[in-house]
Amino acid sequence: MEILIAEDEIQIAEPLRKNFLEEGHHSMIAADGQQALQMLEKVKFDIILLDWKMPKLSGLEVCRMVREKGDSTPILLLTALTQISNKVEALNAGADDYITKPFSFDELYARVKAIRRRFNIEHDALEHDLISMNLLDRKVQSKNGKLIELTEKEFDLLKHFIINKGIIISKEKLCQSVWGLNFVPQTNVCEVTVKNLRKKIEEVTGKKYVKTIYGEGYILIDE
Amino acid sequence: MEILIAEDEIQIAEPLRKNFLEEGHHSMIAADGQQALQMLEKVKFDIILLDWKMPKLSGLEVCRMVREKGDSTPILLLTALTQISNKVEALNAGADDYITKPFSFDELYARVKAIRRRFNIEHDALEHDLISMNLLDRKVQSKNGKLIELTEKEFDLLKHFIINKGIIISKEKLCQSVWGLNFVPQTNVCEVTVKNLRKKIEEVTGKKYVKTIYGEGYILIDE
DNA sequence: AAGAATTATGAAAAGTTCTTCATTATTTGG
DNA sequence: CCAAATAATGAAGAACTTTTCATAATTCTT
Structure with a gap:
């Protein structure tokens, strides 16, 4: 898979990239929302991981903009917040799932695979x-x-x-x-x-x- | 199409049946909820029209029971009530759409065709x-x-x-x-x-x- | 390590589908 | 109503897919 990791904290993003690589997937790191959008213009990703809190554009904003463009690439929002209202907000913005920090890689990877499976079923x-x-x-x-x-x-x-x-x-x-x-x-x-x-x-x-x-x-x- | 009309008022059900027939569709009339369920056991319909208020079992109850059986035949609820809460209740029970009486046949038929189209797209x-x-x-x-x-x-x-x-x-x-x-x-x-x-x-x-x-x-x- | 069972392979045969062609039928405009 | 244009049809031929077969290679057992 080709994965976009939009996450400003490099100590979170980099281990993710390494873990995905070990599983045989290639990922790219975007340091902020604007950069994420730029990369999305150029590359077709299989899944997009968006940190909620990011400089310039929040993950939620990026998510909305991606969906407005008609892009239906699966999106998983990463966040430190735990309120249920956030989950609702995330899904309303067009995200496919939502995970709260801190999380283990296994946990994240399971979600990623589940989202991909759903996406594939929807798209036959x-x-x-x-x-x-x-x-x-x-x-x-x-x-x-x-x-x-x-x-x-x-x-x-x-x-x-x-x-x-x-x-x-x-x-x-x-x-x-x-x-x-x-x-x-x-x-x-x-x-x-x-x-x-x-x-x-x-x-x-x-x-x-x-x-x-x-x-x-x-x-x-x-x- | 094979249509089930579950409606106790014969002066409503019968004209519907005739109109559908003119459009080339065959329909069967059930006089109450229980009868509707019985007919659903035997015949595979393309769409089910359920009057909300019916003797023995209400349309809403029939709707819920059909869905519980895992049957995903399109259901359209007919009702005299106009509150929005009813619409929500109908959809939550698993209905595909909701139409308020009085309605013209054309109006109903348009909905029926729309529901069928949606159903077909979902099922490829x-x-x-x-x-x-x-x-x-x-x-x-x-x-x-x-x-x-x-x-x-x-x-x-x-x-x-x-x-x-x-x-x-x-x-x-x-x-x-x-x-x-x-x-x-x-x-x-x-x-x-x-x-x-x-x-x-x-x-x-x-x-x-x-x-x-x-x-x-x-x-x-x-x- | 040898023999038996299982699997792999190239090539031919059989079966289908797709396209072409020659001829016939139908439609339309003058 | 007739001639020209357009469409329909059966049958042959080409192209492709699927199956069969004979043989080679591999794996397992003892």
């Missing part, structure tokens, strides 16, 4: 690391913007992998959800389709996401 | 008379439950027709939105695809929706 999208699938027009893209041209079967296969990311999928399950069969066919259609899918994905992303678990099935892993 | 669906398209799984169904198996091009074509229902679509527009071309090709791909789409639709629905406007293009009409 699925994503996995560098891959994003649009379920409506059935287009698959790499995060570098390159299209991954998949056939119907390959698309269904990838969709099933992403929905079940991190868990082993048996060939039975695969046949059922992609081919609509209640048995494993005598031929090796699954294997062939997996092969072709793997090839197309690697050509664009350079990564090997689909692992084989000998005697058990396949699994989609993070890298 | 499109409909036209007997046809309903699911944009997510790309399945097309007739209201009698029969599947209409379309190829990709035919699907895109139908989608474009339904989105632009009632207006003439030139071949230029068609080529652009279905074939991604900025010109009309030398061949007659459009005509051929239109032919095949027409055939499949008529086979299942028995209706001729796609009309030709000589020298201008095509138009999707209501019947």
Whole structure:
């Protein structure tokens, strides 16, 4: 993910950046609201973290301005205040969630992932690391913007992998959800389709996401 | 559409039924809340009209019970009361809209269509008379439950027709939105695809929706 | 380390969809 | 009503997708 951290206190922003990097996400730090808006002009972020109290423009103001522009990038407001009225104010300004300082990175990261999940469901999208699938027009893209041209079967296969990311999928399950069969066919259609899918994905992303678990099935892993 | 009219005053319910029928929609009348619930068990309606004041179970109660069952069929509450608090109460009970008596049929019908539109957008669906398209799984169904198996091009074509229902679509527009071309090709791909789409639709629905406007293009009409 | 089971792969075959083409039918304006 | 323009149609051909098959590579068991 590409994350914008708008936070004037560097002792908060910098550890966040490092933690996100360890999780495999790139982030940029904006020292104030104005700078945040500038960066938003140039870069398309996956999520925006806004400190409520910032020099020049508050996080709440930035949030409102982003929404007024019609930008629906997920926004998470960070704040020291705890009143419920603030939460309401945040949501009214168009923020997706609200977290009170101090918070652990794990706590923040869980929220970020939850917001992304919600956002994707709303947009009929699925994503996995560098891959994003649009379920409506059935287009698959790499995060570098390159299209991954998949056939119907390959698309269904990838969709099933992403929905079940991190868990082993048996060939039975695969046949059922992609081919609509209640048995494993005598031929090796699954294997062939997996092969072709793997090839197309690697050509664009350079990564090997689909692992084989000998005697058990396949699994989609993070890298 | 299949409409449930839950209204104890027959002098209100019956004219509604007739008006809907003239517009080509079938409706059933329930004389009280309990009867309404019973009918909801058996029939799948496209929209439910609930009178607020009804014997046995009020419209508001029926509304709540329907939602508790997890049924998300659009609900429109009809009422004589005008207070804003009622509107809030209605929406909180899970109703989609609220209309105050007395109302003209046109007024009601406009609301009904608006609610349906919203509902379809939320569900990534499109409909036209007997046809309903699911944009997510790309399945097309007739209201009698029969599947209409379309190829990709035919699907895109139908989608474009339904989105632009009632207006003439030139071949230029068609080529652009279905074939991604900025010109009309030398061949007659459009005509051929239109032919095949027409055939499949008529086979299942028995209706001729796609009309030709000589020298201008095509138009999707209501019947 | 060898044999059996499982998985991967290239290429051919089968099945679909999409496009083209030649011909027929329909519509419109004069 | 006729000729020209436009649209419809069946069938062939091209392009693409899906499946099958034979063979190679890998993994597991002992």
